[in-house]
Amino acid sequence: MTSMHLENVTVDFPIYNTRSRSLKNQVMSLATGGTIGSNPEGHVVIRGLENVTLSLKEGERLGLIGHNGSGKTTLLRVMSGVYYPSGGNITINGKCTSLINISLGIDPEATGRENIGIRGALLGFKKKELAERLAEIEEFSELGNFLDMPVRTYSTGMQLRLAFSISTVIQPEILIMDEWLATGDEGFQHKANERLHDLVNKTKILIIASHSRDLLVKNCTRIVWLEHGRVKMDGDAETVANAYFGHH
């Protein structure tokens, strides 16, 4: 059963300025008695998330809203397993994939086809699985002969098509997105939207951060409103969206 539980998750970022990040200064501070600096360890801590408790069951579509700096990206990173919370607990049951930056790992000097291999491997595809899906990826990208050309010769739109085509053949149980992936010219965008809707519908738990009311209300069953790293409101999509967008 796919699920995700966060219990009192707190994330603290230590901010190392150039002073404390250097070993020289740590040695020097030993020598000088460590009186310089505001706190004993010499660094400021920023609280990214504070006591976030959430439970996601199979079938839930969660939207995240909040101002810039409210902790959305941090929460997405905790949920994708990148940040281990500095306080509290997180339990994730299920294959989890984050499509935050779909161009990650694309090498401009390598050909389109080689990049399918690299990006695929980063997303966790086995060689065999990828070979089975290769034709599908190539066809969907509509890049044709350009697949044998280095990616640096592609236009921005073509690069996005490639990245999108590879990244959306995954079949995760938990899908994490930062905004809806919009790509390409009108023809491709329509096709891409369809593919993305398909993916979103097949995945068991969806978590998406967005600033678009339409998108959230259309795709989500539940919205969490974050403010200063805390959950300000958690409820069904319509109610929270009204409360959040009503004020703005």
Place this chain on the structure above:
Amino acid sequence: MATATSQKMTAWQDISASLANFRLAALLGWQDVAQRYRRSSVGAFWLTINMGVLIGALGLVFGTIFNTPMSEFLPFICVGLIMWGYFSSLVTEGCGSFVANTETMLQLPIPFFTYILRTWWRNTIILAHNIIIFPLVLLIFGKFVNFDALLAIPGFILVSVNLLWVMVILAVLCTRYRDLTQIVQNIMQVGMYVTPIMWMPKNLPGGARSQLMLDYNPFYHLISIVREPLLGGVATPLNWIVSIGMALIGWVVALLFLNRYRTRITYWL
């Protein structure tokens, strides 16, 4: 698929998961080499050419200074410089293994040892390009390796096992303390002169002091277990014992260290 698990990953799980998916590290490492030389016609063999010129020049100079026959000195400095280049790039690039992959590490929960293996594989590919010079040097002097040369293979594996734990510790430390990389580079530079690379152990004046200078240098033992077999000699039992001992103790320390700080690494990026 990138599977995030509930429990926090132990260092041991991290390393075994990375090894199980070695294909990813190898692909990325290969890509690093390919990317640098894709637009050049000779490709990565530029490295071989550069190394060859260096070996020729330093070989002539130091062979003359020490008055050693070239047929003996050139093969010696050839293996020495190639292996030292390998040690030195692994250790210094090991420092940046995590920092260089910041973007990926902040997005995908790939086990961290993968990035160390990426650095290791990239440099092993470069080593494979460089080592071609050695048989050429032997050929020039009409020399051949004997069966004992096969001992260089376990020697090489042991060297890598040792360097990998050093890289694990340095990658973690250098992510936290960014200027440590400079210190490490410095140590490796000094190490090249302290270790018998450009001079032969027999050039040292005899006596206990000289022997201590060799025996207390970990790089001397590591380079000997690869170089001696290739040059038709045998590494001393001490060379092997020290190398094996360092590997065992080093890995225990590295595992404990990684285990302790693993969850903090992404916060330091």
